[in-house]
Amino acid sequence: MKKLSIRDIGRELGVSITTVSFILNGKAKEKRISEALTKKVLDFVEKVNYTPNVMAQALRTGKSKLICLMVEDISNNFFFSQVARLIEEKAHSNGYRVIFCSTDNDKTKTKELIKLFRDRLIDGYIITPPEGIEKEIVRLLDDNIPVILADRNLPGLRCSSVMVDNYESSFNATQHLINQGFENISYFSIESNQPQMADRLRGYESAMANANRQPLVKNLDYYAPAEKNIEQISDYIQQNPQIDAIFFATNYICNWGLEVLRKLKYKIPDRVGLVSYDDTNLFKLYNPSITAVAQPIEQISENILRLMLDTLHGKYEAKEVHEVVVPARLLVRESSIRQVVPA
Amino acid sequence: MKKLSIRDIGRELGVSITTVSFILNGKAKEKRISEALTKKVLDFVEKVNYTPNVMAQALRTGKSKLICLMVEDISNNFFFSQVARLIEEKAHSNGYRVIFCSTDNDKTKTKELIKLFRDRLIDGYIITPPEGIEKEIVRLLDDNIPVILADRNLPGLRCSSVMVDNYESSFNATQHLINQGFENISYFSIESNQPQMADRLRGYESAMANANRQPLVKNLDYYAPAEKNIEQISDYIQQNPQIDAIFFATNYICNWGLEVLRKLKYKIPDRVGLVSYDDTNLFKLYNPSITAVAQPIEQISENILRLMLDTLHGKYEAKEVHEVVVPARLLVRESSIRQVVPA
DNA sequence: TTACAATGCTAAATCGTTTTATTGTTAATT
DNA sequence: AATTAACAATAAAACGATTTAGCATTGTAA
Helix, strand or coil: CCCCCHHHHHHHHCCCHHHHHHHHCCCCCCCCCCHHHHHHHHHHHHHHCCCCCHHHHHHHHCCCCEEEEEECCCCCHHHHHHHHHHHHHHHHCCCCEEEEEECCCCHHHHHHHHHHHCCCCCCEEEECCCCCCHHHHHHHHHCCCCEEEECCCCCCCCCCEEEECHHHHHHHHHHHHHHCCCCCEEEEEECCCCHHHHHHHHHHHHHHHHCCCCCEEEEECCCCCHHHHHHHHHHHHHHCCCCCEEEECCHHHHHHHHHHHHHHCCCCCCCCEEEEECCCCCCCCCCCCCEEEECCHHHHHHHHHHHHHHHHCCCCCCCCCCEEEECCEEECCHHHCCCCCCC | CCCCCHHHHHHHHCCCHHHHHHHHCCCCCCCCCCHHHHHHHHHHHHHHCCCCCHHHHHHHHCCCCEEEEEECCCCCHHHHHHHHHHHHHHHHCCCCEEEEEECCCCHHHHHHHHHHHCCCCCCEEEECCCCCCHHHHHHHHHCCCCEEEECCCCCCCCCCEEEECHHHHHHHHHHHHHHCCCCCEEEEEECCCCHHHHHHHHHHHHHHHHCCCCCEEEEECCCCCHHHHHHHHHHHHHHCCCCCEEEECCHHHHHHHHHHHHHHCCCCCCCCEEEEECCCCCCCCCCCCCEEEECCHHHHHHHHHHHHHHHHCCCCCCCCCCEEEECCEEECCHHHCCCCCCC
16 A cells, blocks of 8 residues: 555556656646547546655755745744634645744844755745844845745845735824823834834824824833833833823733733723734733734735745746735724713 | 755765765764764865755655644644644754644544645654544554644544643642632533543533532534624523533633623623633733633643654654643632632 | 658656665785 | 685665657658
8 A cells, every 4th residue: 555656657557657747747738648648647647546756746846845934933823823824724725835933033043944944945935034134035035935024024125025004004003092082192112123113113103293292102122031021011101100091012012011000900991091013812802802903814824825826836036026015904992992082 | 056965075075975875874883984084074064064955865765854733723822832833843953844734623624634744745743633533543653654642632542642631630620619619610611522521521520529519511512603602601601690600621612701701791700700721821911810721831742742753763663652641730810719708 | 752840659867865785905814 | 825704985776756858650741
């Protein structure tokens, strides 16, 4: 019951393996194989349930049919694991397998991972890039290996990407808080040069400026231990008691913030209104439920994979830059709704 | 700047590729290659940063160095994605890559996936098995392809597994509610023959019987839409108003339950006490925080990979059954603490 | 009748390894 | 001096596909 090879089916049918290969690869017409023989081979292959040896194909063609998905953290359900899942499904139905790994937003780790995969093992990369891996990406593109950046891009790097409109969605979320009558809206984000974070900040600042409000911005350290950041948030909130609403720039910052507000026994939304960037499936269950900017996960996944497959199939050069921007949705929930509308 | 092959380094050094291969595979001694030559080759390989072509190796040896991790749902952060992440890391540092996929607890989908991977593409499988794939697993084991079941096993299937002690942890969780003075503790689970679910139920029932309490069990349908199950839970709770505590047998059931309790405006833990199986990183943030049975994710991952690697390295036969049971921890939080101790 | 193209198919090289079988040396034993 | 043993290294055959170049055969035009 061992696997049969193309040679076996050739022998069985009294046909050369060349012919079988041509037929199997849909080159029957092109190579002028007769219809009768084509059908015969196809039928037999179907009957004995033959599947080609992927490794032999890979060795010969130099293509592994493997896509690597490098996200910040697979175990961060809030966005990446859902994208991962959808990508995997779609890739699969197109004959590609997906290998996942976490970058931890660590530039060294990511570089190592790319190097490791580089032995032509991987046909294409989908990456949520940490800062500092521009050179590695350029090198991949130079070798015509497609790279699609997801969720964010890198300043100065010419590379295809699929992202949400961070500026606009952040502006809208802030505007929503303003419309609800919140006065002193603070913004918690992380120290970062990532363009998507800069855009979110700009969105917040524009909305605040439009409304003649002072921005209240506090940046945290992604790489610091959670307790440290929780303390920072706590301190900032207590030092600025006028704060009556908070916009968290990511879901994990929101989680830190929720812990703080819990400890301080601040009622939401009575004492502070809340909006978070990135929805999670528990925000709607939280008590009160949390208003969030939701990234359209399906749309993002779809665009990423379409770009990837089109490039793999030679429709585009890897170096050709395609930037897709999709709109985000503001899911208004209890945490940002003023009970009493101010006069 | 193309990749160099073993042939290139042989030519460069005036040595046969056989010799190079032996040295690279650590067979220098065994094959009586002189130390001098061994060092020379090793140094050169180091210098030019040669790495073997994985596909050629795979083709020749029939081993892909790929492990497949099939979990119920990668995007279910609450347990699987964390395990996935740890497994990936550990596998990676042992020279293996991991391919992930979701079974959706669907037997047909899982069978198809296994079949798809079967062309000797995958060296080993880690599976949280849906019921009904016993034959496929036996076939893998017969071909000496290691399979490790995670989180649960299948009745009557002789296969290695790593699991939590479901009976004991469920017993303890129930006992905890009893100790807190809750009287009518109900249990929500899903319709299933999975042994781990049966064990959880037995744990609940034993604890209840010990305390002379009537069990209140409601089973839901995993495959039904969430709204349906939410309705079922709601109906059951309203039809049994005596219920003053609930034990949810999984985290997703707990999520459904939380939605119900929210809608019914039941105060937790005043109106009903709550415990859930499977911790999530938001349970501690929920208001009130939710008591949960936490699976020791690191320990589980470690055991799984150790078993897998040992089997891959030939320390065990694939068919040899190793069953690892690790203890779970009860994380007591606000949702199960009686404010007023009853007389 | 010869030349040439179209048709239908195949031999053999190749991808980069691993591994089996083998060949030359040199040293030791009879 | 002839045989054997140990040592060092290698040639060549896989693994299972893809692909280039080419071989017969038949039909058509000159």
